[in-house]
Amino acid sequence: MTQEEILKKVTDVIVAKLEVKAEDVKPESEFGNDLGADSLDRVELVMALEDEFEVEILDSDAEKFLKVSDVVAFLEAKKNG
Amino acid sequence: MKQSIITGASRGIGLAIAEELASKGSDVVLVSRSGCDAQAAAIAQKFGVRAKGFACDVADSLQVQESFKAAIDFLGGVDVLVNNAGITRDGLLLRMKDEDFDQVLAADLRSVFLCTRAVSRTMVSNRKGSIINITSINALRGQPGQANYAAAKAGIIGLTKSNAAEFASRGIRVNAVAPGFIDTEMTAALGVEVCEKYRAQIPLGKVGKPENVAKLVQFLASDDSDYITGQVIGVDGGLNI
Ligand SMILES: NC(=O)c1ccc[n+]([C@@H]2O[C@H](COP(=O)([O-])OP(=O)(O)OC[C@H]3O[C@@H](n4cnc5c(N)ncnc54)[C@H](O)[C@@H]3O)[C@@H](O)[C@H]2O)c1
Numbered sequence: 040m041t042q043e044e045i046l047k048k049v050t051d052v053i054v055a056k057l058e059v060k061a062e063d064v065k066p067e068s069e070f071g072n073d074l075g076a077d078s079l080d081r082v083e084l085v086m087a088l089e090d091e092f093e094v095e096i097l098d099s100d101a102e103k104f105l106k107v108s109d110v111v112a113f114l115e116a117k118k119n120g
Numbered sequence: 121m122k123q124s125i126i127t128g129a130s131r132g133i134g135l136a137i138a139e140e141l142a143s144k145g146s147d148v149v150l151v152s153r154s155g156c157d158a159q160a161a162a163i164a165q166k167f168g169v170r171a172k173g174f175a176c177d178v179a180d181s182l183q184v185q186e187s188f189k190a191a192i193d194f195l196g197g198v199d200v201l202v203n204n205a206g207i208t209r210d211g212l213l214l215r216m217k218d219e220d221f222d223q224v225l226a227a228d229l230r231s232v233f234l235c236t237r238a239v240s241r242t243m244v245s246n247r248k249g250s251i252i253n254i255t256s257i258n259a260l261r262g263q264p265g266q267a268n269y270a271a272a273k274a275g276i277i278g279l280t281k282s283n284a285a286e287f288a289s290r291g292i293r294v295n296a297v298a299p300g301f302i303d304t305e306m307t308a309a310l311g312v313e314v315c316e317k318y319r320a321q322i323p324l325g326k327v328g329k330p331e332n333v334a335k336l337v338q339f340l341a342s343d344d345s346d347y348i349t350g351q352v353i354g355v356d357g358g359l360n361i
Contacts, residue, residue: 079289083244 066108123195128205130156132304136330142167149191178231188238203232204254228272249292284350293349300356302328323358
């Protein structure tokens with residue numbers, strides 16, 4: 040999977056779960072400040088990403104997800120690494 | 121209120137709750153240690169809803185995960201969970217065995233955590249749900265000979281309030297019901313003398329019936345109570361006044 044494909048898929052999940060517009064989801068967008076995610080939203084997002092990408096995401100990894108690009112980098116390493 | 125799971129539904133209060141919810145048109149899954157196929161079949165027949173029994177030890181994490189997955193598949197979702205399963209292992213603290221304490225904590229408290237977690241994902245994504253936990257008057261007052269049981273039931277109250285706060289933003293309500301002295305096999309095991317002693321203390325002058333509890337649970341499960349969450353509500357004939 041290319042980085043671009045991953046970003047596209049991650050954006051789709053974020054749009055569905057956080058009820059935001061696709062154009063507001065940028066690699067540098069922060070989940071808390073920019074996308075308005077509370078702690079429960081983050082857990083839901085991680086579970087949706089696990090389903091969508093068929094990977095397991097540990098809480099210790101998820102804690103480090105600040106921006107959209109953090110998630111993309113993590114998934115890139117996980118899928119292609 | 122369309123898809124309900126009730127634990128400890130083979131008899132007593134749990135069975136009355138399953139019947140009450142079914143009578144209002146909810147499909148029901150009845151969970152108990154031994155399974156309750158006959159009870160489920162009778163409910164389906166009587167109320168014209170879909171009903172199925174599952175044998176599952178609600179204190180066992182793996183069994184809960186598997187049974188609840190199958191239960192949610194059967195119902196096509198879940199919007200009501202009633203955590204009713206419970207046991208007693210009474211004895212004075214001086215002589216209480218480790219196993220008696222641990223088993224009651226597992227069956228009465230851990231089970232509520234496990235079953236709630238097992239429905240939480242579905243309820244959170246549906247933005248809807250009502251969870252009702254059956255605690256006891258003895259969690260509020262304490263009871264000689266029931267340190268294990270009162271501790272577990274008091275734990276349920278803390279769990280109820282925390283879960284209510286955690287899930288409120290997702291449209292999920294969590295409440296606890298605290299029965300007083302209800303006529304079931306659990307209380308019959310205490311013997312006639314003890315039952316009579318209790319009855320004499322109840323301001324309304326009679327022992328409760330499982331249906332008394334079931335009607336409150338039905339109200340808390342339904343949208344009629346949609347502004348009520350994080351509460352502990354007694355059904356005790358005034359015993360806790
Ligand atoms: N009867 C009362 O006066 C009274 C008072 C206060 C609270 N309660 C509570 O109400 C609930 C129901 O009580 P009841 O009087 O109907 O009891 P009961 O003993 O008649 O029924 C208990 C049910 O729980 C199930 N159960 C127990 N442990 C289980 C386990 N590990 N896994 C799966 N199922 C399990 C049993 O199979 C049974 O279906 C209990 O939580 C009890 O503590 C009862």
